[in-house]
Amino acid sequence: MPFSASFIIEILxxxxxxxxxxxxxxxxxxxxxxxxxxxxVTATGxxxxxxxxxxxxxxxxxxDLTLPCVILITTPATIIFRKKVRDYKIxxxxxxxxxxxxxxIIGLQKGLSVSLHPxxxxxxxxxxxxxxxxxxxxxxxxxxxxxxxxxxATPSIAGGILYFVLLxxxxxxxxxxxxxxxxxxxxxxAFTRKWRFPSFL
Amino acid sequence: MPFSASFIIEILxxxxxxxxxxxxxxxxxxxxxxxxxxxxVTATGxxxxxxxxxxxxxxxxxxDLTLPCVILITTPATIIFRKKVRDYKIxxxxxxxxxxxxxxIIGLQKGLSVSLHPxxxxxxxxxxxxxxxxxxxxxxxxxxxxxxxxxxATPSIAGGILYFVLLxxxxxxxxxxxxxxxxxxxxxxAFTRKWRFPSFL
Amino acid sequence: MPFSASFIIEILxxxxxxxxxxxxxxxxxxxxxxxxxxxxVTATGxxxxxxxxxxxxxxxxxxDLTLPCVILITTPATIIFRKKVRDYKIxxxxxxxxxxxxxxIIGLQKGLSVSLHPxxxxxxxxxxxxxxxxxxxxxxxxxxxxxxxxxxATPSIAGGILYFVLLxxxxxxxxxxxxxxxxxxxxxxAFTRKWRFPSFL
Numbered sequence: 001m002p003f004s005a006s007f008i009i010e011i012l013x014x015x016x017x018x019x020x021x022x023x024x025x026x027x028x029x030x031x032x033x034x035x036x037x038x039x040x041v042t043a044t045g046x047x048x049x050x051x052x053x054x055x056x057x058x059x060x061x062x063x064d065l066t067l068p069c070v071i072l073i074t075t076p077a078t079i080i081f082r083k084k085v086r087d088y089k090i091x092x093x094x095x096x097x098x099x100x101x102x103x104x105i106i107g108l109q110k111g112l113s114v115s116l117h118p119x120x121x122x123x124x125x126x127x128x129x130x131x132x133x134x135x136x137x138x139x140x141x142x143x144x145x146x147x148x149x150x151x152x153a154t155p156s157i158a159g160g161i162l163y164f165v166l167l168x169x170x171x172x173x174x175x176x177x178x179x180x181x182x183x184x185x186x187x188x189x190a191f192t193r194k195w196r197f198p199s200f201l
Numbered sequence: 202m203p204f205s206a207s208f209i210i211e212i213l214x215x216x217x218x219x220x221x222x223x224x225x226x227x228x229x230x231x232x233x234x235x236x237x238x239x240x241x242v243t244a245t246g247x248x249x250x251x252x253x254x255x256x257x258x259x260x261x262x263x264x265d266l267t268l269p270c271v272i273l274i275t276t277p278a279t280i281i282f283r284k285k286v287r288d289y290k291i292x293x294x295x296x297x298x299x300x301x302x303x304x305x306i307i308g309l310q311k312g313l314s315v316s317l318h319p320x321x322x323x324x325x326x327x328x329x330x331x332x333x334x335x336x337x338x339x340x341x342x343x344x345x346x347x348x349x350x351x352x353x354a355t356p357s358i359a360g361g362i363l364y365f366v367l368l369x370x371x372x373x374x375x376x377x378x379x380x381x382x383x384x385x386x387x388x389x390x391a392f393t394r395k396w397r398f399p400s401f402l
Numbered sequence: 403m404p405f406s407a408s409f410i411i412e413i414l415x416x417x418x419x420x421x422x423x424x425x426x427x428x429x430x431x432x433x434x435x436x437x438x439x440x441x442x443v444t445a446t447g448x449x450x451x452x453x454x455x456x457x458x459x460x461x462x463x464x465x466d467l468t469l470p471c472v473i474l475i476t477t478p479a480t481i482i483f484r485k486k487v488r489d490y491k492i493x494x495x496x497x498x499x500x501x502x503x504x505x506x507i508i509g510l511q512k513g514l515s516v517s518l519h520p521x522x523x524x525x526x527x528x529x530x531x532x533x534x535x536x537x538x539x540x541x542x543x544x545x546x547x548x549x550x551x552x553x554x555a556t557p558s559i560a561g562g563i564l565y566f567v568l569l570x571x572x573x574x575x576x577x578x579x580x581x582x583x584x585x586x587x588x589x590x591x592a593f594t595r596k597w598r599f600p601s602f603l
Contacts, residue, residue: 025549033556034549048455053249055258057457062522120263134340139536141545143342147226147235154234254450256459321464335541344543348427348436355435 006102009180013099014067016092017043018074019085021136026082028140038136039075043067045132050107050124054114097187101180104129104156108163122160129156129183151190159183207303210381214300215268217293218244219275220286222337227283229341239337240276244268246336247329251308255315255325298388302381305330305357309364323361330357330384352391360384408504411582415501416469418494419445420476421487423538428484430542440538441477445469447537448530452509456516456526499589503582506531506558510565524562531558531585553592561585 021042025035044061051059061068078085085092107128111121130146130153137144146152159179166175222243226236245262252260262269279286286293308329312322331347331354338345347353360380367376423444427437446463453461463470480487487494509530513523532548532555539546548554561581568577 028545028550030545030549034546037549052253052454053258053260053263055256055457057455058516058518058522059455062455062518065519065521068521114259116259116263117266119266119269120259138339138540139546139549141342141540141543143229143231144235144340147231147238147340148229253454254459254461254464256457315460317460317464318467320467320470321460339540342543344430344432345436345541348432348439348541349430 009098009102010067010106011070012095013102014043014070015074016095016099017132018071019078019092020096020133022075022078022082024136024140026079032079035079036072036075038139039078040068040071041139042132042136043071045135046103046128046130047107047132049131049135050110050128053127054111054116054124056110056114093191094184094188097184097191098180100129100152100156100187101159101183104159104183105163105176105179108160118164122157122164125160125163126153126156129153152187155183155186155190158186210299210303211268211307212271213296214303215244215271216275217296217300218333219272220279220293221297221334223276223279223283225337225341227280233280236280237273237276239340240279241269241272242340243333243337244272246333247304247331248308248333250332250336251311251325251329254328255312255317257311257315294392295385295389298385298392299381301330301353301357301388302360302384305360305384306364306377306380309361319365323358323365326361326364327354327357330354353388356384356387356391359387411500411504412469412508413472414497415504416445416472417476418497418501419534420473421480421494422498422535424477424480424484426538426542428481434481437481438474438477440541441480442470442473443541444534444538445473447534448505448532449509449534451533451537452512452526452530455529456513456518458512458516495593496586496590499586499593500582502531502554502558502589503561503585506561506585507565507578507581510562520566524559524566527562527565528555528558531555554589557585557588557592560588 018039021039022035024042025038028034030038044067048059048061051057104125106125108121108125110128111124116124133146133152134144137146159182162182163175163179166178170178219240222240223236225243226239229235231239245268249260249262252258305326307326309322309326311329312325317325334347334353335345338347360383363383364376364380367379371379420441423441424437426444427440430436432440446469450461450463453459506527508527510523510527512530513526518526535548535554536546539548561584564584565577565581568580572580
């Protein structure tokens, strides 16, 4: 994927993840620092877990400060304009969906770069895209919403599998673009149609 | 310990840990993906924490996919047959006890392989055998049962100490077998006699 | 800073962190092992997270057993004398404040030793000084107090910034001493005057 497109999506995705972190934190009445930590963890947690599990350390956000800066600007802006930001719910959801696609592919490729099995790479893509919200929920003392309410990880997993299906037959850049569109697309459809997995018992 | 015996116990232990993860997740009404993540984390969490703390990365389950496959088969099977599986409670408890023994010794030996102090190796053995349930409980938003209801970690710790007591005087393979039997034995006795540690205040 | 002074503060700080862990655990009616794990995690958790994120493994407490021994002695002593220990609340608070200062500077310098950006080093200092309590609270199933009730991380952050402001103009040992006094001092003033950050919504 062209670097500049990837870079812009990464920033938009990070903004969206940060905003969602800020709202979750505000609901629990945290102070400024608490809100900042939760926002940071929501936006960077998935990639951090991935880096720690595969041993790529110091973790990514310590070596490239672009995303930390985005979070540091987005957090106070969201707090101050928290009533106005709500009007952009749909825009933020789109950023989130496209961010999920990009982060999944980034995570998957990091797995490939350390020669892991494709199945493990799919898991790493999903962890990168989805597990920031798990760390956020653990810190906010609630059961991760990822595990029960919405179809969020499934597009990630499906897109990761699609990546390895297409890779032998299509150019790598094209595969990346297709998979990101595919993941964002399923995520948006699943959300608008309120698809859900069954729960048991 | 002969490789094949170790391998079979590892699989039986993993099945038992997975089943316990599935039941815990079902009680919290998670969806399929949530149940799978909890089952996975219950079965692999202890070893993953150990690997991350000692810096053996990518963590073990990423490099050998046997146990992930066992978990991937056991989870849906347990969900589907969840009423029947309950009849095998005692069998599963025995798998769990023997798994605790084996995982403790595996963890302890990983510590030795990176030249850590015996006391740290005993801790690593205990972490490997017992901390999957801690990660599970944290994700399910409950205080880890390891910390309050049952004697679970104590056999692990005692068996780890026994390992270093016997090692200078007995053949290594024999020490391994003795320690696994010892840990499983104490675990079974502690469970059937409902031994408990006191809590305070 | 002279090694011996640093060493003594490290032990006093660890004692204080351990005692605070023991009290938190006792309130949740954990058994002996649970209390020990919580005490251990409170005292070592910040440094452990730092080491894992920057890839310095095996983590520090596995390579130098001084602090684990301090925790292992302090925990049962605190349990046994738990009514008497309360009379030393102010002493323990002073140990805690000075420990916060020292651990912050230790963490910051670990970041420098792997060539990270000063801003990241300030974060690592704060994580080292403050995040043991976050792990403790997550394991005890409560929202981290760090995120909402007291000004705890702020002195750490301010002291970290001061470190890099002074470093070009003052001798390194002097900078260390000034920053530790500065962090402890703000922490003590913030506590006694009950400073708080605002929370929102």
